[in-house]
Amino acid sequence: MDEIDVMFEDLIGEMDHLSQSIAASDGPAEGRPQGETAFSVGFTDLSDSLHKLEDDDLDALVANLGSKAPQEDPPCRDQSSRPHLTAIKEESRPEAVLPPPPDSSSSSRGSDKREPQTKADKIRVALEKLKEAKVRKMIIKVLMADGSSKILMVDERQTVGDVMDMLFQKTFCDGSIDWSLCETNPELQTERGFEDHEYLVEPLSVWSRQSRNTVCFLSRPHKYVMFTEPQLFYMWKKKESSRSEINQQAKQLLIQENFEGSTVIVPDLDGILYLKEDGKKVWKPRHFVLRASGIYYVPKGKTKSCSDLACFVRFENVNIYIAHKYKQKYRAPTDFCFILKHPCIQKESHYIKFLCCDGKHSLLLWANSIRIAKYGAALYRSYQAALKRASSQETSHVSAEASPPGSSAEDFPYEEPPDFIPPPPPPPPEGAAED
Numbered sequence: 201m202d203e204i205d206v207m208f209e210d211l212i213g214e215m216d217h218l219s220q221s222i223a224a225s226d227g228p229a230e231g232r233p234q235g236e237t238a239f240s241v242g243f244t245d246l247s248d249s250l251h252k253l254e255d256d257d258l259d260a261l262v263a264n265l266g267s268k269a270p271q272e273d274p275p276c277r278d279q280s281s282r283p284h285l286t287a288i289k290e291e292s293r294p295e296a297v298l299p300p301p302p303d304s305s306s307s308s309r310g311s312d313k314r315e316p317q318t319k320a321d322k323i324r325v326a327l328e329k330l331k332e333a334k335v336r337k338m339i340i341k342v343l344m345a346d347g348s349s350k351i352l353m354v355d356e357r358q359t360v361g362d363v364m365d366m367l368f369q370k371t372f373c374d375g376s377i378d379w380s381l382c383e384t385n386p387e388l389q390t391e392r393g394f395e396d397h398e399y400l401v402e403p404l405s406v407w408s409r410q411s412r413n414t415v416c417f418l419s420r421p422h423k424y425v426m427f428t429e430p431q432l433f434y435m436w437k438k439k440e441s442s443r444s445e446i447n448q449q450a451k452q453l454l455i456q457e458n459f460e461g462s463t464v465i466v467p468d469l470d471g472i473l474y475l476k477e478d479g480k481k482v483w484k485p486r487h488f489v490l491r492a493s494g495i496y497y498v499p500k501g502k503t504k505s506c507s508d509l510a511c512f513v514r515f516e517n518v519n520i521y522i523a524h525k526y527k528q529k530y531r532a533p534t535d536f537c538f539i540l541k542h543p544c545i546q547k548e549s550h551y552i553k554f555l556c557c558d559g560k561h562s563l564l565l566w567a568n569s570i571r572i573a574k575y576g577a578a579l580y581r582s583y584q585a586a587l588k589r590a591s592s593q594e595t596s597h598v599s600a601e602a603s604p605p606g607s608s609a610e611d612f613p614y615e616e617p618p619d620f621i622p623p624p625p626p627p628p629p630e631g632a633a634e635d
Contacts, residue, residue, distance in 0.1 A: 338401050342367065342381070343416045350417070354400055361396040361585060367417050368593065375593025377586040380420040386412050387547055389529060390521035390539060393420055395575060396582035406544045413546070424583045426568050430454040433467040433569055464576040466492045467569045470504065471562065474533050476554035481531040483556055488512065490566075492573050495540075513540050513553055515574040520567055523554075532556045536563040540570075 336356040341349050350370055354363055360381050368375055380393040383403070394400065407413050426433055431443045434454050458465040469490040474483040487498040494514035502508035523537040533556050540553040557563040571579060 336401050336405065338404060340400075340404065340415055343414055344371065345416075345418055356399055356401040358400060359396065360394040360398050360400050361582065361589075363400050364396070364417075365589070368589075371417075375590045376419065377424055377583070377590050378419045378421050380418055380423050382416045382418055382420070384414050384416060385521070385546065386414075388521070388539070388552075389524045389526070391524065392519060392521045393423060395571075395579065396586060397575075397578045403543050407546065411546060422564060422568070424586065425564065426572055427455060427459075427580070427583045430458065433469075433565065433572070434458055434465075436467065436469065436565060459577070459580045464572065464580070466490065466573045467565075469565060469569045472558070473566070474556035476530060476532070476556070478550045483531070483533055483554075488555075490569055490573060494573075495570075515570070517542055518553075519543055520570050520574075522563075522567060526554075526556070530554065534558065536560055538563065538567055 337353060338355070339351065339353050341351055343349050350367060352363065352366055352370075364379060364381055367373070367381075368379075373379060381400070382391055382393045384391050394403065404415070428451075430451055431446045431454060435443050435446075467490065470488065472485050473488045475486050476483050487504070489496045489498065489504060489509055495512045496509040497512045498504055498508065499510050518540045519542075521539050521541065523539055525535060526532040526537040527535045532554075536557040536559055538555055538557075540555070541549070541551065545551060555566075557566060
């Protein structure tokens with residue numbers, strides 16, 4: 201295993217050199233990750249992650265990487281480092297003498313190299329192919345609610361919804377729309393649920409190799425609350441009694457009016473939030489207003505009219521993260537806080553916007569209304585896909601329960617009735633009966 205570790209260290213060295221050269225050529229950029237792009241998340245190194253992969257997943261990784269290996273360089277390249285090309289040319293000459301056949305020992309070594317047999321061989325091949333792969337692949341550890349973990353191999357073409365389908369197959373979960381893939385940042389004490397339409401590798405690739413962030417698979421009942429309880433967001437100014445009396449038909453009408461038109465209508469939300477001052481544990485109340493493009497605030501002495509609003513933050517390059525225990529960490533007025541930051545920022549920075557709500561309901565309103573403003577129609581499509589997936593899971597579960605254990609349709613083949621049914625035999629003659 202020492203040879204594998206050496207190969208892995210060489211790989212990391214090449215990645216470090218590449219990251220430094222890119223940083224030198226591009227110059228410093230705001231929000232650029234301090235570490236290089238990783239091949240694994242939740243492990244000490246790539247070799248460790250490959251060892252934790254199940255045999256079937258490791259075989260699939262090696263086979264998939266092998267099928268995408270780059271083609272041979274054209275003959276115009278320097279052939280001093282390509283002896284096999286020289287040998288092919290000599291064989292094509294008439295006067296050339298054919299080389300003697302290889303001995304059995306070298307042949308067996310070649311076949312072992314082409315088709316790795318042991319797990320160590322497969323890991324060695326995977327390390328080599330990962331360097332050549334054109335599609336970014338990543339091995340991630342997903343923590344489950346019961347404390348266990350699942351190891352998955354994902355690539356940059358898979359969305360969060362695709363990865364959740366893999367987890368449903370591995371964990372036999374019920375397929376509820378509440379299940380969510382989340383990221384946690386222990387340094388900032390934050391949590392964010394990945395959106396189902398996001399490509400998972402993209403946000404994970406900005407984590408440094410030393411990051412203590414984790415990926416978790418958890419049930420979050422409020423993941424799609426803006427669709428299950430739309431009156432909370434589009435009738436929030438009305439009394440609670442009128443909101444609680446709304447029926448399912450009225451909820452569906454609210455969804456159609458606000459999500460199925462040419463543009464998504466963002467909740468007309470505004471109210472007092474506490475803003476943390478930069479570098480201080482001081483929070484001051486400000487009146488904030490939500491708009492489709494971002495969050496605005498009312499300067500002192502001004503009104504809530506559009507002409508008087510000042511931009512606080514735009515949603516293009518920031519995500520919302522739910523914060524935990526900020527009352528203790530930053531002396532926040534309450535523990536119902538959230539932050540807005542660029543995904544590349546993984547440590548405390550003056551570029552992070554810290555906000556605090558009065559209570560749990562206010563946090564629910566602001567956090568999910570911001571998601572509506574940022575993701576719009578994509579969020580609604582993800583909800584519809586989650587409903588379809590949950591319905592499919594429920595149907596397959598009911599079918600499995602209806603079938604007796606160990607039985608299948610092949611055990612009871614269908615046979616068509618015969619075309620001709622013979623009549624019953626005639627009764628015996630009376631005389632024959634007397635004899």
